[in-house]
Amino acid sequence: MANAKEIPVYLFTGFLEGGKTLFIQDTLEDKRFNAGEKTLLLVCEEGVEDYDPSKFAGRNVTIKVLEDQDELNEANLQKLVSECGAERVLVEYNGMWLLQDFYDAMPEGWLPYQDMLFFDGRSFLNYNANMRQLVVDKLKDCDVCVFNRLPEGFDTMELHKVVRAISRRTDILYEFANGRLYPDEIEDPLPFDINAPVIEIEDRDFALFYRDLTEEKEKYKGKKVRFKALAAIDKKFPDHTCALGRHIMTCCAADIQYCGLVSKISDDMNIQNSGWYMIDAQIDIRFSRLYGKKGPIFNVKKAVPAAQPEEPVATFY
Numbered sequence: 001m002a003n004a005k006e007i008p009v010y011l012f013t014g015f016l017e018g019g020k021t022l023f024i025q026d027t028l029e030d031k032r033f034n035a036g037e038k039t040l041l042l043v044c045e046e047g048v049e050d051y052d053p054s055k056f057a058g059r060n061v062t063i064k065v066l067e068d069q070d071e072l073n074e075a076n077l078q079k080l081v082s083e084c085g086a087e088r089v090l091v092e093y094n095g096m097w098l099l100q101d102f103y104d105a106m107p108e109g110w111l112p113y114q115d116m117l118f119f120d121g122r123s124f125l126n127y128n129a130n131m132r133q134l135v136v137d138k139l140k141d142c143d144v145c146v147f148n149r150l151p152e153g154f155d156t157m158e159l160h161k162v163v164r165a166i167s168r169r170t171d172i173l174y175e176f177a178n179g180r181l182y183p184d185e186i187e188d189p190l191p192f193d194i195n196a197p198v199i200e201i202e203d204r205d206f207a208l209f210y211r212d213l214t215e216e217k218e219k220y221k222g223k224k225v226r227f228k229a230l231a232a233i234d235k236k237f238p239d240h241t242c243a244l245g246r247h248i249m250t251c252c253a254a255d256i257q258y259c260g261l262v263s264k265i266s267d268d269m270n271i272q273n274s275g276w277y278m279i280d281a282q283i284d285i286r287f288s289r290l291y292g293k294k295g296p297i298f299n300v301k302k303a304v305p306a307a308q309p310e311e312p313v314a315t316f317y
Helices: 020-029 074-084 099-105 124-130 132-139 157-166 203-215
Strands: 007-014 039-043 061-065 088-092 110-120 144-150 171-176 181-183 224-232 241-249 257-264 276-288 293-305 313-315
Touching: 007 020, 007 099, 020 039, 020 088, 020 110, 039 074, 061 074, 099 132, 110 124, 124 132, 124 157, 132 157, 157 171, 203 224, 203 241, 203 257, 203 293, 203 313, 224 257, 241 276, 257 276
Parallel strands: 007 088, 007 110, 039 061, 039 088, 110 144, 144 171, 241 313, 257 293
Antiparallel strands: 171 181, 224 241, 224 276, 241 257, 276 293
């Protein structure tokens, strides 16, 4: 569809009884947020709480319930937003559905604007132990994670560790039973020295390095780094280019994938596909057509054949 109208999308994710409905209700009652824009509220699960439109700041909200995941398709979503002339979309997403299913169904012009995740802090660790893949799915891209209903004196460290093992950029908020809301202020020093003349990456720390580099790439511009990597070569790559990285597991064996970064090499390095190398490189941040955007580029200075690590699949633990 040419020149599709841009529609901001606000995602509210989490499991049942996580507090999504109450937060959205309060948000739509607030005149600072709800100042008259035509709004489509998509409800993807039947929760304990019901919405009370009579308390919304305006009469501008259309509520549509998606009772089945089959309704989560581009044609239906475009139909719903066109029927009410919505200028923006709020989504109370089903915690049992993968987020990629929603992204795949978004019509052209829909732009994810904010992703907020809600968990009942008292039951979160049980969800994480038993539904790890779904927890990771919701955490990996969210902007803000709210742990609510926490009893006084609750130790938040375990909650913090789970979030930070998946994302370093997500803001974390803790809401206690008395209504007090606190930002997470626990510091997480990286396991390597980013200010060293050469940043040395141990095998066990590659996943953390990869995530930090891709999330906060500008702070690595011009840095020198040494790490062990698995090379990947494809005939579609430009000349003197390969990918260097590792297989990374986020939550379980089913989600293991090769995570490589664009690397500029010379012919005399004789880098072979699927070979392991100890790499010395300098990091640049610039556009690459292999990314389709600006990203980290390893300018490889030295590549020495190396033994496969004892644990070839990197993890965040």
